[in-house]
Amino acid sequence: MDELNGRMIACQILITGMIARMANNSSDPLSFLTDFRDEVKAVVNGVNIAGLPDPSRVRATAQRTLDELFSLMKPPSTDQD
Numbered sequence: 001m002d003e004l005n006g007r008m009i010a011c012q013i014l015i016t017g018m019i020a021r022m023a024n025n026s027s028d029p030l031s032f033l034t035d036f037r038d039e040v041k042a043v044v045n046g047v048n049i050a051g052l053p054d055p056s057r058v059r060a061t062a063q064r065t066l067d068e069l070f071s072l073m074k075p076p077s078t079d080q081d
Helices: 002-024 029-045 056-071
Strands: none
Touching: 002 029, 002 056, 029 056
16 A cells, blocks of 8 residues: 555656646746646546446545645746846
8 A cells, every 4th residue: 555655646746747847838837727727627527437336535535636736836936036
């Protein structure tokens, strides 16, 4: 179980870094992050795993993970050197 948790954390870090990198290359990073978050939330809300009688628990867990992931991202600094 520890190996699985470690892999999940590594995936979250990788995804967070990729999203941040893409946002930094955008002309409007905050708008990019907002749009991206909304699109990912829509995908999570549509998650359906065959064989599960009630996928709402999986959706709720994925939604919490997504919220945690995006809460780690801070808007870019507006400080000018």
